[in-house]
Amino acid sequence: MAQSAQGIQTLLEAEKEASKVVATARKYRVQRLKDARTEAQKEIEALKAQKNKEHADFEKQYTGSTDDIVSKANADTETQLKEVTAAYNRNKAQVIDKLLAGIVNVQPQIHQNAKQVKRAA
Amino acid sequence: MAGRLNDNEVAQEMSKMVSFIKQEALEKAREVKIKADEEFNIEKAKIVRQETVAIEAFYQKKMKQAEVQRKIAQSNHVNKCRLKVLQARQQVLNELLAEARSRLVEISNDRSKYQTLLKDLILQSLYQLMEREVKVNCRQKDVDLVKEAIEQAKQAYEKEVGSSPHVVIDEANPLPEKSAGGVVVSAHEGRIRVSNTLETRLELLAEQMLPDIRILLFGPSENRKFYN
Secondary structure, X not given: OXXXXXXXXHHXXXXXXXXXXXXXXHHHHHHHHHHHHHHHHHHHHHHHHHHHHHHHHHHHHHHHHHHHHHHHXXXXXXXHHHXXXXXXHHHHHHHHHHHHHHXXXXXXXXXXXXXXXXXXX | OOOOOOHHHHXXXXXXXXXXXXXXXXXXXXXXXHHHHHHHHHHHHHHHHHHHHHHHHHHHHHHHHHHHHHHHHHHHHHHHHHHHHHHHHHHHHHHHHHHHHHHHHHHHHOHHHHHHHHXXXXXXXXXXHOOXXXXXXXXXXXXXXXXXXXXXXXXXXXXXXXXXXXXXXOOOOOEOOOOOOEEEEXXXXXXXXXXXXXXXXXXXXXXXXXXXXXXXXXXXXXXXXXXX
């Protein structure tokens, strides 16, 4: 009977070893799940950095072109302002003469309804 | 019962059982590991995909916002430029009117022409008022010319209307010294007034003539579509 006791002992030890092996595997699984998260985060960070850079490059390119538009608009405005003063100097005499002529040109006119009053009188 | 198997056979059976147990364990462990790796990949891919979508959306939004900002800034700038030009035109116009105003005094230098002008101004004012009793305000230095002009105006008025108003010069309240000339004709103690001074005529005329002045000074508008 001592043999069977020993045999049971051996089997029990084997079971213990077996369950240790399985437990290790399960621990591995748990670790893998955690790893999934951290690995994913790493990839995401890399992606974010890349996107950020792309965005920054895009912005830089665009602000460049906007500045061009702005400076062109400014140049146009300068031209127009110069034209305003030039046109003024060219034409002001004409306008002033027209105004003065209009002031002196008085056309006294009796109101058209009032004319009938005169006829009645 | 110990008689059926001898010791060697027992030992053999034992080791068979032990290796069976071990084998089972190894297979189970392998399954678990394989499953774990699969789940690792799935989970990782899921997380990455979720975040990728979020990141894309985020940067799209940022780009759109930036675009809108840019358009707003551009539009503001264009508006400011337009305003600059308009302000310049307004300023130039003001200068022009100021100069015209300063030249008004020249009109009263030609006495005979000024006399006729006064007569016409008074006549026009009388026609506007159609009153029997009127008062005339003029510059102190014009009083003599105005007296003459009043007589001429009354004659013309009588021809048209048939009656002659009673016109008095208000010498107590003359037009200011620096006025360019003209008259103010009023009735009913100043309750009805016709201001026919050269300055008021200039103001009225300038305002009415603004469209024409614009065309004369700066040319017709390039963007205007409707003229009726």
